[in-house]
Amino acid sequence: DGGITQSPKYLFRKEGQNVTLSCEQNLNHDAMYWYRQDPGQGLRLIYYSQIVNDFQKGDIAEGYSVSREKKESFPLTVTSAQKNPTAFYLCASSMKSNLNQPQHFGDGTRLSIL
Amino acid sequence: AQKVTQAQTEISVVEKEDVTLDCVYETRDTTYYLFWYKQPPSGELVFLIRRNSFDEQNEISGRYSWNFQKSTSSFNFTITASQVVDSAVYFCALSEGRTNAGKSTFGDGTTLTVKP
Numbered sequence: 001d002g003g004i005t006q007s008p009k010y011l012f013r014k015e016g017q018n019v020t021l022s023c024e025q026n027l028n029h030d031a032m033y034w035y036r037q038d039p040g041q042g043l044r045l046i047y048y049s050q051i052v053n054d055f056q057k058g059d060i061a062e063g064y065s066v067s068r069e070k071k072e073s074f075p076l077t078v079t080s081a082q083k084n085p086t087a088f089y090l091c092a093s094s095m096k097s098n099l100n101q102p103q104h105f106g107d108g109t110r111l112s113i114l
Numbered sequence: 115a116q117k118v119t120q121a122q123t124e125i126s127v128v129e130k131e132d133v134t135l136d137c138v139y140e141t142r143d144t145t146y147y148l149f150w151y152k153q154p155p156s157g158e159l160v161f162l163i164r165r166n167s168f169d170e171q172n173e174i175s176g177r178y179s180w181n182f183q184k185s186t187s188s189f190n191f192t193i194t195a196s197q198v199v200d201s202a203v204y205f206c207a208l209s210e211g212r213t214n215a216g217k218s219t220f221g222d223g224t225t226l227t228v229k230p
Contacts, residue, residue, distance in 0.1 A: 106158060
């Protein structure tokens, strides 16, 4: 079945450590997105990519980095500069980066600080 | 700037009751799309419906119905005869602008609990 796979499901970070969240899709979608979700809040856009080898900052990009070397992969690195990384992270993709395309989401990664 | 407001943080109903989730949006664009997503306890968001700014027809899909009113900038979602499986967080989202790269602005969500 086609879909989006995020791994790991749970991740723990030590102080000063960078961690990378994986996102893979086999839907042949062009656009991919990373969101952060905090308790009782909506989704806030971290980074998005419309095409391979290109990505743009979202609303809360500070302390995060991404790469898009392959169409199916869009890993997110939470760097030590992100002082409050504890949250639920969701990866999404859409067929095209047009405003009328719904997004398909992964199951999410829950990141906590040790 | 675009904004989506879901004023109801939490709603609790008893099974078989009807429930309406409110969504109010702000945008300066004349072309935009509205979405509803469901987030069950497992975490992933599931797309429910899309509506464009030029189509104000209401839509019904089984027990779900949506009421889009441009005059009040609202896109409300009604579940008829609610079931326990409807318990989830529901998000309303807005995409605007022809070159907005498919980005959506999400509301803060409404947590619906349906009790047996």
